[in-house]
Amino acid sequence: MKLSLRIASFSAPIIALAISFGLSSLILLFIGKDPIETFQIMFEYGIKGKSIVSIINRSIPLYISAIAVAVGFKMGLFNIGVEGQYLVGSIVAAFIGSQFSIITPLHILFIILIAVACSAMWAAIAGYLKVKKGIHEVISTIMLNYIGTGLISYSLTNVFDEKGSEYELPRTPELPDTGQMPALNNLFGLEDLQDLHGFLFVAIIVGIFYYWLVWKTTLGFDLRITGSNPIAAKFSGINPNRLIVVAMVTSGGFAGLVGLGPLLGYFHRFTIDFPTGLGFAGIAVALLGRNHPFGMGVGALLFAFLERSSQILDLNDVPKEIERMLQAFILLIVVVFYEVIRRFIVKQQIKDASKKVET
């Protein structure tokens, strides 16, 4: 691709960001707040040391969630059910992990494997329903989210609840020390700040693994070719049904890792306060980062930054919900601009090609 076109393709998210901030500013003006001051307060709060650790912690599950969604997106499969999948995986892993104690690396590996297996199985239901029953994955995964939520709230009170605990609300037993992931603060010399989750390393490995899987393996090739041209993929001998199930299970497997950052690094048990909504946020990040491991990383950091920095707004009498609007604006406008720029680039390439043919 020519340099000018490369620059053009990078301009889409920047334009989208600018427009989104513009729109949010208008809304802030409309409700009688000073937009420049508001964004300044957010920025100053967001770059404090404490905030940065919190932003990184928050971006870990967001990033993994985005990757889970992106695996499906790559072949045109919409796994909207990451939300349910990671919660199902997290609660089972939290419970089983709390029942025994072995040396730390093995214990953590075991918890990870359980979470991945459970979430992948939950996702496999949607794959099965699509292949065998022709139910669109958007409908089935959404329905499975609700079913999963119901099952979780039932099993949390009746099956996985900590026995003989004085605590009023249901929660799973705490993970033993060996099952808790150590923080990284000593490594980076951040002793005076809150814990930086050790799961950061896993997130980075997952990002690299995702890149390898999608761009360097046959499975990844099959995914990409099916996504960009399903008919060509079929004629090249790819079994679409098998691929749908494999993609769904892989996506669900990644989803299993989403809840583990908070679980192993901070909560150490599954409670009613366990973070939800990461699955839906992951969809936004995947769209923003265009399914690219690096782009999604930037997207996850950006969303985590907005979430964290907006926390200060209520103290300044600005509704912090403006951040949700801002995120949603960015998402909607960015998908529009990606399409506009994509069409522009295709047009330019056709022009260039025809010029070459002429000369």
Added chain:
Amino acid sequence: MTQNIFRSIFRRYIVITPILLVLIVAQMEEYSQLTTSGTFGAAIRLAIPIMLAGLGGLYSEKTGVVNIGLEGMMIMGTWFGAWGGFTFGAWQGVFIGMLGGALFGLIHAIATVSFQVDHIVSGVAINILAAGVARFLNVIAFEDIAFASSTASPRITGDIGKLTVPYLAGGNINGEETSNFFGYIEDLNIFLVSDFAGLVLGFLSNISHLTIFALAIVPLSVLVLWNTPIGLQMRSVGEYPTGSESLGVNVYLMKYIGVTISGALSGLAGAYLVIAGTGIYLEGQTGGRGFIGLASMLFGNYKPFGILMGSGLFGFADALQLRSPKAVHGLLVIIAIFLFVLALKTLFEKKYIPSLISLVLSSGFLIWFLNSESIPNQFVYFTPHITTLIVLSFSNQRIKLPEKIGVPYKKGELS
């Protein structure tokens, strides 16, 4: 030949058996709630939002635009409905709710039609946007008002009004109560006849004016989509946009109209939840009903009366969980018998593994039924969602999708 006959019997079996089983189980004292007029009345109230969302999906998809954003447009309907209902009154709330939904329909149309963004991507973005916008609006609009929080609005003012048909269902004429014909029959407890009377009574007594308004949209949609020039143009755009263009149809305009109507109907669905239901906006109150509406559209094979049937089914499942968790327990034995017959069916077709699975599941449900008094609340909560999956699993055989569904159309490009 014989196989064909058997196959057609079995196909109907999927529909007929559950209905028969419900009727039989409803004769038992414990589970009589299954077919009372009260349950049917609740089923109608719960079916209407699903039906409206399904009709919304229909208008959009007939013009070739997939609308996953129904849920988001419904969320806008709930919030704008509640805001309008609180500020101006009930009917105004309905109208404002529709406008709110239509606005988001318009956004979806701009993204998918003018900018050719992938329909599902745009729909997902719409859902996320709507959730954010509703939360933000609720915070700024009801900041200083008592009984409102960041996730709930104050109660709407005014009432939409209810109707009970006189003579047939015991409604009032000039302030005097009249005879209740169907109520009398229902109380006789005759097999089938009384259950049917319960169903009719559900439609005739205590019915919100908004319900009548919503039900009127079903025949109206048949009329508009299949019997008017603009309806023909809308459908042609979903089937063969290039051809329609060549015949002078304004493809973009038709798609815009379809998707905006879709948004307005989903908005109405949301407003219905607030104004004929809870009376306040609550965050997350749509509970996936937009998606269930989409499912009812598929179940109804893209036909308005089919959508009515489908949403009735989902509404029934929803009503049971609200009115009588006990009756949901009765459903367990129905599922067990249904699966048992399914096991026989698959055995007959020489599919041994599915047969075995059905048999195991069937005995599982039977054991569960015999060893329990009721179903845990948390399970009852997802009855409509699991019903959706089960119903779609058995009913997807012969759906006729619009030819160019989900394909972005750009003027002057061959697609």
